[in-house]
Amino acid sequence: MTIVEPTAATIVAAAKLLTDGKLVAFPTETVYGLGGDATNERAVAAIFEAKGRPQFNPLISHVLDAGEARRFVRWSDSAERLASRFWPGALTLVLPRANGSAIALLATAGLDTVAIRAPSHPVAQALIREAGRPIAAPSANRSGAISPTRAEHVAESLGARVPMIIDGGPCLVGVESTVLDLSRDAPVLLRPGGISREAIEAVIGRIALSDALPTGDAARRSPGQLASHYAPARPVRLDATTAGADEGLLAFGPDVPSGAMLTFNLSPAGDLAEAAANLFAMMRALDRPGIGRIAVMPIPETGLGLAINDRLRRAAADDGKSDRR
Known part of the structure; x- marks a missing residue:
């Protein structure tokens, strides 16, 4: 495990780790993420393994902007308005998977939806740009631990489980992103976070609250309360x-x-x-x-x-x- 400052050289090295299927912890404006190539099933499996006590919950895929997001999800008018207002930033949108989407099925827990956002932190932006692919990244901590907002928190929690930690300083928001499900007939707030419900409603009108919002570790382990998984038609x-x-x-x-x-x-x-x-x-x-x-x-x-x-x-x-x- 190596903690590095964010320089042009370390961003290139980190991106090389990601494209080779390895993991990198990096800062976002919300919390530090444990990143892996979102298009690589083995890399996504390594994320679950590194966090310990693994559960196959959907992971957020991080992209540069709305233009990139359209490659992986079916975009909508609501998504366009919200992205125009809040991206890059602390809002995750859950949208239907696009035909031919390269996002790994393991990253979506087998669901036909993708949780996606564009982080605003300059280090996260630089890493995504250099890697040239979406980065799946839950919080960079062992399952059950407090979400990390500094590089040393990641080191204490994960240690050698992550080859590289990019130290971008303390996270400015310090709580996870808000997760909004746009895959249903009406928008549903799955997880409160860095963008308030009121701010979202000012853009797209009234949104519904999920019946049972997760708290604590349950909220940190997945983008919202997406407990359902792909269920085969065959017994x-x-x-x-x-x-x-x-x-x-x-x-x-x-x-x-x-x-x-x-x-x-x-x-x-x-x-x-x-x-x-x-x-x-x-x-x-x-x-x-x-x-x-x-x-x-x-x-x-x-x-x-x-x-x-x-x-x-x-x-x-x-x-x-x-x-x-």
Whole structure:
């Protein structure tokens, strides 16, 4: 772990780490972010792993401006008005994923929406520009710790889990960004933050409050209260050691049973980070007509396996479709 001052050379070095799939902690006007390439599933998996006690909650993808955001989300009139007023700044917009969006499915927890914002901090802007891609970045702290507003907070919380920390001084806002969901019929405030509800309503009119706003660690771990995840249409069978002819098999490890209609292996080597990176894309690939059920091989309940299994259990329990033989 190295703490560096923000210079032209260190920004280039940090951007190289990001494009190589590594992590970089950097300042924004809200809190310090633990950044990874938002288009790289393995880099996103590394973010969850570094934070500890991982949960696959949606992450905010940071871009330069509204023009870049349009490459990844379906823009709207409300988004245009809000971005014109508050971007760059402490407002995150949740919008439908654009066709062909490069944002990793793991970064959106498998949802068809993307949480996106343009930070105003000059170091964050310089890093995004140099990296040439969106940066997924939750707060740069271990899960359960207080959100960091100084570089030394990041070092104390994450240590060697992050190769580089860019010290941009104390964060000016000091609380997380406001998260506003524009993917529904009416705007919904998912998380209060650096931009007030009143300021937003002055631009687009009245907005609804979510039924149960998260607090404390729950609010810090995800952009809002997006607890729902991608749920396959096919029923899910967990801890499968065999595969039926009408099943799609989500395998793990080198020993894969035969007989499935279609098989995808999360990680032939049994690597949990690789499995996490492949999870949502492979689930979607198996959720297709002709497949009666998705069978999932056992995943170890350690490290990222905890988050993988949590997601799989949610999928299996959805609408009572599960047949857990």
